[in-house]
Amino acid sequence: MSMRMRVRTTCRICGGSHLVRTLDLGAQPPSNSFLAPADIAAEQAFPLEMHLCTDCGLSQLVHIVYSEDIFDEYLYLSSTSRALCQHYQGLIDGALARFDPPAGALAVDIGCNDGIMLRRYPEGRCRLLGIEPSSAGKCAREAGFEVIDQFFEAGLAERLATSHGRAALITATNVFAHVDDIASFAAGVRTLLADDGVFIIEFPYLVDMVERLYFDTIYHEHLCYLALTPLDHLFAKVGLRAFRVERTEVGASGPALRLFVCRAESARATEDSITAMRADEQAWGITDPARYRDFAARVERIRDRILALIAEVKAKGGRVGAYGAPAKGNTLLNYLKLGPSDIEMVAENNALKVGKVTPGSHIPIVGDDSFLASGIDTALLLTWNYLDFFLGNSDFIKKGGKFIVPLPDVKIVP
Numbered sequence: 001m002s003m004r005m006r007v008r009t010t011c012r013i014c015g016g017s018h019l020v021r022t023l024d025l026g027a028q029p030p031s032n033s034f035l036a037p038a039d040i041a042a043e044q045a046f047p048l049e050m051h052l053c054t055d056c057g058l059s060q061l062v063h064i065v066y067s068e069d070i071f072d073e074y075l076y077l078s079s080t081s082r083a084l085c086q087h088y089q090g091l092i093d094g095a096l097a098r099f100d101p102p103a104g105a106l107a108v109d110i111g112c113n114d115g116i117m118l119r120r121y122p123e124g125r126c127r128l129l130g131i132e133p134s135s136a137g138k139c140a141r142e143a144g145f146e147v148i149d150q151f152f153e154a155g156l157a158e159r160l161a162t163s164h165g166r167a168a169l170i171t172a173t174n175v176f177a178h179v180d181d182i183a184s185f186a187a188g189v190r191t192l193l194a195d196d197g198v199f200i201i202e203f204p205y206l207v208d209m210v211e212r213l214y215f216d217t218i219y220h221e222h223l224c225y226l227a228l229t230p231l232d233h234l235f236a237k238v239g240l241r242a243f244r245v246e247r248t249e250v251g252a253s254g255p256a257l258r259l260f261v262c263r264a265e266s267a268r269a270t271e272d273s274i275t276a277m278r279a280d281e282q283a284w285g286i287t288d289p290a291r292y293r294d295f296a297a298r299v300e301r302i303r304d305r306i307l308a309l310i311a312e313v314k315a316k317g318g319r320v321g322a323y324g325a326p327a328k329g330n331t332l333l334n335y336l337k338l339g340p341s342d343i344e345m346v347a348e349n350n351a352l353k354v355g356k357v358t359p360g361s362h363i364p365i366v367g368d369d370s371f372l373a374s375g376i377d378t379a380l381l382l383t384w385n386y387l388d389f390f391l392g393n394s395d396f397i398k399k400g401g402k403f404i405v406p407l408p409d410v411k412i413v414p
């Protein structure tokens with residue numbers, strides 16, 4: 001199937017046209033588009049560039065590959081991650097304790113995946129509703145939850161408010177950054193939220209990404225790189241208000257913000273955590289292109305260091321592969337312009353990916369056993385956020401292999 005793309009010329013939050021390109025990662029296929037070797041000739045690539053709106057401070061992609069063309073191919077079932085289950089249990093327990101919605105109140109999870117969040121509610125505590133356009137929603141439905149299989153937007157919210165009433169709690173974790181029409185999404189939340197309801201979102205924090213150099217989290221599926229300042233603009237526009245923020249670590253995938261939002265006119269006081277973060281972002285330079293030019297320069301330097309290290313291993317007669325085939329690994333491989341002549345193969349335990357090649361870089365993906373049998377001695381660790389786990393548990397390391405860790409600091413371990 002051929003993928004379609006369109007290009008935005010205005011900011012998706014404030015509508016302004018003062019967009020500055022801050023980072024250019026080259027033309028890349030969507031990062032989850034693993035492909036069969038026979039399909040390489042038909043592969044498509046699209047510009048992967050971060051742009052800053054200097055009016056509201058939103059960092060965003062302007063090249064939009066149609067989500068209906070790229071989603072749904074790889075079923076990611078959240079509930080298979082025990083760390084994520086624990087993380088969301090904390091979120092729900094905390095929200096029920098802090099906001100104490102009436103028994104039987106409606107709670108909605110937008111982007112409910114296989115029901116991982118809905119499963120965290122105590123039995124019978126709330127009326128639960130999931131929204132999930134991807135096929136993962138089938139698992140939630142099979143577990144007995146009501147799931148709407150549509151993208152969340154203002155029109156759907158109107159219909160749900162009529163059919164189900166308004167919600168005391170709405171959660172959306174790792175979904176907000178994927179939405180192109182984020183204004184319609186936010187307006188829908190305003191519509192569906194009860195007068196004293198709370199909307200809780202979690203997302204990777206732009207400032208962390210820039211400071212810690214997590215540039216591999218930039219890929220076509222992630223349209224926005226969020227921070228409080230641009231979200232303030234968005235919420236003010238639709239009649240919402242952020243009143244509390246917490247910093248959190250989402251399993252192994254890294255630091256995130258948990259933002260609590262209410263209707264603008266709600267009696268909930270805006271807490272100090274919000275005013276402090278606003279001030280911090282201004283001092284940091286959230287709307288200042290210079291802040292991001294510095295980021296781009298650091299990204300280039302780390303690219304050069306990773307390439308130099310791979311060359312050094314090879315010069316000493318080493319053989320280099322890669323470990324793990326996560327979506328973000330493809331941003332790294334493609335930005336570094338690595339291919340099968342640099343990286344012989346990728347070890348991956350997701351059977352759906354084994355036998356395919358990585359998008360753009362076309363490196364063969366093999367199972368862990370084949371990788372071990374290959375005699376490769378050094379592996380670029382693409383799932384570097386799980387470094388501790390793989391150091392402790394992988395047979396590759398136990399048999400004397402070494403990892404090249406690309407981020408946040410380039411190094412060889414052990």
Ligand SMILES: [Zn+2]
Nearest residue numbers: 011014053056
């Ligand atoms: Zn803007």
